[in-house]
Amino acid sequence: MNERADVVSLQKVSKRFERGNVLALSEIDLSVRPGEFVSLIGPSGCGKSTLLRIVGDLVAPSSGLVVVNGKSAEQARIDRDYGIVFQDAVLYDWRTAAKNIALPLEMLGWDRGRRAERVRELVELVELGGFEQHYPWQLSGGMQQRVSIARALSFDPALLLMDEPFGALDEMTRERLNMELLRIWEASGSTVVFVTHSIAEAVFLSTRVVVMSPRPGRITGIVEIDLAQPRNADTREEPHFFELVTQVRDMLRAAGADSADPISEEEEELIAAEEGLTP
Amino acid sequence: MSARLRTWGPAIAVFILGIAAWEGLVRGLGVERFLLPPLSDIGRTFWDDRETFVDAGIFTFKEALGGFLLGSGAAIVCALVLARWRPLGNALMPYAIAANAVPIIAFAPITNNWFGILSPFSKIAIAAVICFFPVMVNTLRGLTSVRPESIELMHSYAAGQREIFRRVRIPNSLPYMFAGLKVATVLAMIGAIVGDYFGGSQDALGILIRRSAGIFAFEEAWAAILVASVLGILFYAAVALAERLTMSWHPSIRGGRTE
Numbered sequence: 001m002n003e004r005a006d007v008v009s010l011q012k013v014s015k016r017f018e019r020g021n022v023l024a025l026s027e028i029d030l031s032v033r034p035g036e037f038v039s040l041i042g043p044s045g046c047g048k049s050t051l052l053r054i055v056g057d058l059v060a061p062s063s064g065l066v067v068v069n070g071k072s073a074e075q076a077r078i079d080r081d082y083g084i085v086f087q088d089a090v091l092y093d094w095r096t097a098a099k100n101i102a103l104p105l106e107m108l109g110w111d112r113g114r115r116a117e118r119v120r121e122l123v124e125l126v127e128l129g130g131f132e133q134h135y136p137w138q139l140s141g142g143m144q145q146r147v148s149i150a151r152a153l154s155f156d157p158a159l160l161l162m163d164e165p166f167g168a169l170d171e172m173t174r175e176r177l178n179m180e181l182l183r184i185w186e187a188s189g190s191t192v193v194f195v196t197h198s199i200a201e202a203v204f205l206s207t208r209v210v211v212m213s214p215r216p217g218r219i220t221g222i223v224e225i226d227l228a229q230p231r232n233a234d235t236r237e238e239p240h241f242f243e244l245v246t247q248v249r250d251m252l253r254a255a256g257a258d259s260a261d262p263i264s265e266e267e268e269e270l271i272a273a274e275e276g277l278t279p
Numbered sequence: 280m281s282a283r284l285r286t287w288g289p290a291i292a293v294f295i296l297g298i299a300a301w302e303g304l305v306r307g308l309g310v311e312r313f314l315l316p317p318l319s320d321i322g323r324t325f326w327d328d329r330e331t332f333v334d335a336g337i338f339t340f341k342e343a344l345g346g347f348l349l350g351s352g353a354a355i356v357c358a359l360v361l362a363r364w365r366p367l368g369n370a371l372m373p374y375a376i377a378a379n380a381v382p383i384i385a386f387a388p389i390t391n392n393w394f395g396i397l398s399p400f401s402k403i404a405i406a407a408v409i410c411f412f413p414v415m416v417n418t419l420r421g422l423t424s425v426r427p428e429s430i431e432l433m434h435s436y437a438a439g440q441r442e443i444f445r446r447v448r449i450p451n452s453l454p455y456m457f458a459g460l461k462v463a464t465v466l467a468m469i470g471a472i473v474g475d476y477f478g479g480s481q482d483a484l485g486i487l488i489r490r491s492a493g494i495f496a497f498e499e500a501w502a503a504i505l506v507a508s509v510l511g512i513l514f515y516a517a518v519a520l521a522e523r524l525t526m527s528w529h530p531s532i533r534g535g536r537t538e
Contacts, residue, residue, distance in 0.1 A: 057434075084431075090426065090428040094526070104436055107436050107442065
């Protein structure tokens, strides 16, 4: 597989945070092929969110090579090659759902008619019909996250980066949105890199699960998820689903996921965000 | 209509009761008129000489409005500059906060020397300086207290600083800015009237209050104070209305939960 064909290619990527001199990521090698759904899983503070931000050129790596869509991560960001979804929906309070979805399109200079047309398609895709004119505070957490996903997909990016998008939702909503995300992924044909805490979520959604060790984050193993596509509610009942969950769990355990972690996830995200702001 | 009445009814009842209590207690208890004249006497005094009161009110309101526009405008521009160039902001912020704690009204006699006692600018300057700090500090807080992810999202769209300000920081600052502007309307009226106290045109409301009280024309002084109060309330209400129109999206305005 040559580099151009990969949507994401990481070679010996390391990240050391200046503040506290913390080695967050150590020599990460990873390739993501077109159409793949790759989950990054690991304990709090293993640097998976930082890794996602490095792919998105929101945080600069300390060393190593990052290639996104055949170009530098920076160029890929400038070319809007990816859409990103955070744990919080990060909607702008002063915009309606429809206008939040249309935000990237406005910034790309699409005219009003084209924007409205695209928003209509996306609202249908994420099943938000009837809520277009609602403001974020009028929407439930799950609906807010659907708006956020629609916004990320609006300009049809080759790559979708998702940082624990369902982490703040209740279990029921989470499972429903998992199903919807799979449907959207199949419909859009995009490539997804997905950060999660949940083993079941990672196995259910992914074509590959990348298991990471506690700080400094390293890839300790990759599990191919060969469950049949398309997946549905019954997939979670299959014996093979449980085998894969166990396999991932054992790999996490072997990597020392149980060991105490000196820096919390929130702190890490804060540091990452701050460094991202002042590159 | 009945829902409206239910919302506003209690407030209107309190208003009527308040007026009745003022009139009744002052007359019933025989309160000396230098302490508090009956409301009806104040009303009559105002009506007999309404042109003088209204003209004085407009004169002083213009001073307050001038100061408000000047001070708030400068404050918003400053906040934008300090938010855009953070090292500058970090260097100047401690002094801005310290200056915010200075009782600016103490400078009122001095501005008369700067601009001339009869110039309305001596009062406008006081009102402007007194408005500046709360608007600047509030707006700056609104411009800078943006969730990091909101900015990361903008970076993911390769947005420049201009676009980040236009699409995130400025809309985010509006609730903070309006909180500052509302405070500033009150401060501007105080600045203008207290500025008047230290001398100036005979047409000004502050002069009217001081002079009337000085010659034991208490009904006149109180009438002027009520004019100042009504103008202050209208000024505040105008800014509150502008806030409602600008931030129609905000939950506090759309009758939803507030954060």
